[in-house]
Amino acid sequence: MGLLDRFRSNTSNQQVRGSAVVAKERLQILVAHDRAERNRPPYLNQLKEDILIVVRKYVNVDLNAIQVTYEQDERREILELNITFPDTSHSHNHDAK
Amino acid sequence: MARIIVITSGKGGVGKTTTSSALAMGLALRGHRTAVIDFDVGLRNLDLVMGCERRVVYDFVNVLNSEANLTQALIKDKRCENLFILPASQTRDKSSLKREGVGRVMEELSRGFDYVVCDSPAGIEHGAMMAMYYADDAIIVTNPEISSVRDSDRMLGILAGKSRRAETAATPIREYLLLSRYDPERVQRGDMMSVDDVQEILSLELLGVVPESKAVLTASNAGTPIILDKESDAGQAYSDVVKRYLGERLPHRFIETTKKGLLNRLFGE
Ligand SMILES: Nc1ncnc2c1ncn2[C@@H]1O[C@H](COP(=O)(O)OP(=O)(O)O)[C@@H](O)[C@H]1O
Ligand SMILES: [Mg+2]
Numbered sequence: 001m002g003l004l005d006r007f008r009s010n011t012s013n014q015q016v017r018g019s020a021v022v023a024k025e026r027l028q029i030l031v032a033h034d035r036a037e038r039n040r041p042p043y044l045n046q047l048k049e050d051i052l053i054v055v056r057k058y059v060n061v062d063l064n065a066i067q068v069t070y071e072q073d074e075r076r077e078i079l080e081l082n083i084t085f086p087d088t089s090h091s092h093n094h095d096a097k
Numbered sequence: 098m099a100r101i102i103v104i105t106s107g108k109g110g111v112g113k114t115t116t117s118s119a120l121a122m123g124l125a126l127r128g129h130r131t132a133v134i135d136f137d138v139g140l141r142n143l144d145l146v147m148g149c150e151r152r153v154v155y156d157f158v159n160v161l162n163s164e165a166n167l168t169q170a171l172i173k174d175k176r177c178e179n180l181f182i183l184p185a186s187q188t189r190d191k192s193s194l195k196r197e198g199v200g201r202v203m204e205e206l207s208r209g210f211d212y213v214v215c216d217s218p219a220g221i222e223h224g225a226m227m228a229m230y231y232a233d234d235a236i237i238v239t240n241p242e243i244s245s246v247r248d249s250d251r252m253l254g255i256l257a258g259k260s261r262r263a264e265t266a267a268t269p270i271r272e273y274l275l276l277s278r279y280d281p282e283r284v285q286r287g288d289m290m291s292v293d294d295v296q297e298i299l300s301l302e303l304l305g306v307v308p309e310s311k312a313v314l315t316a317s318n319a320g321t322p323i324i325l326d327k328e329s330d331a332g333q334a335y336s337d338v339v340k341r342y343l344g345e346r347l348p349h350r351f352i353e354t355t356k357k358g359l360l361n362r363l364f365g366e
Contacts, residue, residue, distance in 0.1 A: 018287020023243050024294045030243070031250050031298055038254045 040070050051081070059085055099132075099207040102214050103232035105256075107248025109219030111240045112277035115313055116335075117216035118146045119324040120236070123339030125180035126324075129211040132171065134202075135185035136228035137218040138194055144184040148320020149174070158186035161198040167205055176325070181210075194227050203231045221248075221255060230261050234271045236304060236342075240278045241290040246298055249274075253299070274301035275338060278309045281354040292352055305338035307331050308351040 048068050055061055067082040104117045114137075121133035134157060135143035144150040149172050155165035160183070167183075174180035206213045217228035229235060235256050239249045256270050257263055263270075276292055283289035292306055312329030316322065324339070326332040330351055337347050 020284070020287050020290045020294065023290055024297070027243050027246055027290075027298055030247050034247065034251060035254070038258075 036071070039072050044068055044070060051083075055083060061086065099210040099213045100233045101203060101207070101231050102212060102234045102236060103217055103229045104214065104236050104238060105217040105225060105229055105252055106219070106238045106245070107221060107225075107252045108240075108245045111238050111245050112275075112307065112313075113219075113238050114143055114146050114216050115317070115323060116236065116238050116275060116277065116307075116338075117143060117214050118322040119332075119335040120339060120342070121180060121182075121212075121214045122174075122177060122322040123324045123335060124212050124214070124343075125174070125177045127339065127343065128179065130179050130209065131212045131214060132181045132183060132206050132210045133214040133216065134183040134206075135216050136194075136224055137216065138185045138191050138224055139187070139189040140218065141185040141187055143216050144172075144182060145320065146317050147174070147182050147322065149182055149184075150320070153184045156184045156186040157202075158188065158190075158193045160202055161193040161195070167202065191223060194224060196227065196230060199227050200231060221251065225252075226255070226259065229256060229270075230259075232256070232260060232270050233262070234273065236273045236275050237299070237301065238275050238277055239295060239299070241276060241284070241292075241295055246290070246295055249299060253301075272301050273304040273342070274299055275304045275307065277307040279306050279351065280309045281352060285354050292349075303349065304341050305334055306349055306352050307334040307338070 048063065048066055051068075052061070052063055052066055055066070061083065065084045065086070067080075067084075069078075069080045069082075071078045071080070102120070104113045104120070106113050114135075117133055121131050125131040133143065133147075135141060136157075137143070138158060141156075144153055152172050155170035157170070159165040160167055160170045171181040171183055174182065203213065215228045215232065218224040229252075235252075237249045237252060239245050253272060256272060260270055262268065274296070276295060279292070280289055284291045292303070296303065308330050310323075310329055310331035312326050313323050313331050316326055316329075316332075323329065323332050324335040327336070334351050337350065341347055
C-alpha cells in the first residue's frame with residue numbers, strides 16, 4: 001500500500017467506520033438472540049396453549065392474542081405474559097352484565 | 098485411555114480438516130500415539146490432505162458395519178509411526194453412523210491410542226453430532242467472519258447440551274478457539290474482525306491464530322499436513338497450537354502486521 005493510499009484509508013476510516021465494526025455489532029445482536037432462543041424453557045409453547053384454554057372460558061381470543069416472552073440475565077428469569085383482549089369482547093361483556 | 102478431541106465449527110470450509118491433519122501430525126511427532134478419524138462420510142477428504150488416499154482399503158463405515166476390523170482399516174502414516182488415519186467412506190449412506198457403533202470404535206481406539214482426533218463435517222446435522230458426541234475436548238475452528246462466529250456460538254450450545262459429557266452430567270467438554278484464515282493487514286484496515294472482537298463474543302481459551310497463508314494450499318496439493326512445512330507462517334502457527342494444547346504457555350504470533358506503513362509508525366499506537 002502506498003503512502004498516499006494509506007493516508008487516504010486512514011482518514012476515510014475516521015469518517016466511515018470500518019466494516020469490521022459493523023460486523024461485530026451485527027454479530028453481537030445475532031448471538032444474543034440465538035442464546036436467548038437456546039435458553040428458552042422448552043415448555044413455553046405448551047404453556048401458551050394451556051393458558052389459552054383457561055382464558056377462553058372467559059373471553060374469546062385466539063392463540064395470536066397471547067404472547068409469552070422469556071428473558072434471562074445472570075440474576076433472574078422473567079416470564080412475561082401478554083393477552084390482548086379484542087375490543088368488542090370488552091363492550092360485549094359490559095352488555096351482558 | 099485416549100483423550101478424544103473433536104475439531105468442529107458448524108460452518109464449512111473454515112479449516113477443520115486442515116487443523117485435524119496438522120494437530121494429529123503434531124501430536125504424533127511429539128511421541129503421542131494418535132488416530133485421526135474422518136467423520137465427513139460421503140465427502141471424504143482427510144485422506145487427501147494427509148496424502149494417503151491411494152492406500153485406503155477399508156474405511157470407517159466398513160468398521161461400523163463389521164465388514165473390517167480397526168487394524169485392517171487404520172492406515173499407518175508413512176512419515177510418523179505414531180500416526181494412524183481412519184478414512185471416511187465415499188458412499189453417501191450415513192445410516193451406519195450410529196451412536197452405539199461410533200461408541201464402540203471410540204472405546205477400542207481409546208485402548209490403543211493417547212489421542213483420537215475427530216474431523217467433523219460441516220453443519221449441525223447427524224455427522225457433526227456423532228463427531229462431537231464422545232469428545233473430551235473441542236477445538237472450535239472459526240474464521241473472523243459473521244457467519245462463522247455465529248455458527249461457532251451455536252456449536253458451543255450443542256456441545257454444552259447434546260454431548261455425552263452433557264448428558265451424563267460429567268465434567269463439561271474443554272473448549273478451545275482456533276481462529277483461522279486471519280489476515281492482520283485487513284484487521285488493521287478495519288475490514289476484518291480482530292482476535293479481540295471475536296473473543297468478546299465467544300470468550301474461549303485461545304489455542305492459536307492461524308494466518309491466511311498460501312502455504313496451506315501448496316501443502317494440501319502435495320498431501321502434506323501443513324505443520325510439516327516449518328518455514329511457513331501457518332505451519333509455525335499450528336506447531337504453537339499443538340504445544341499450547343499440550344500445556345505450554347506461548348505468546349500468540351501472527352496477530353500483528355509485519356510491515357508497518359510510515360504513517361502508522363508515526364501515528365499508530
Ligand atoms: N490458514 C489458511 N490459509 C489459507 N487457506 C486455508 C487456510 N486454512 C484452510 N485453508 C483452505 O480452505 C479450504 C477449506 O479448508 P478445510 O480444512 O478443508 O476446511 P473444512 O474442513 O472446515 O471444510 C481448503 O482449500 C484449505 O486449503
Ligand atoms: Mg473438512
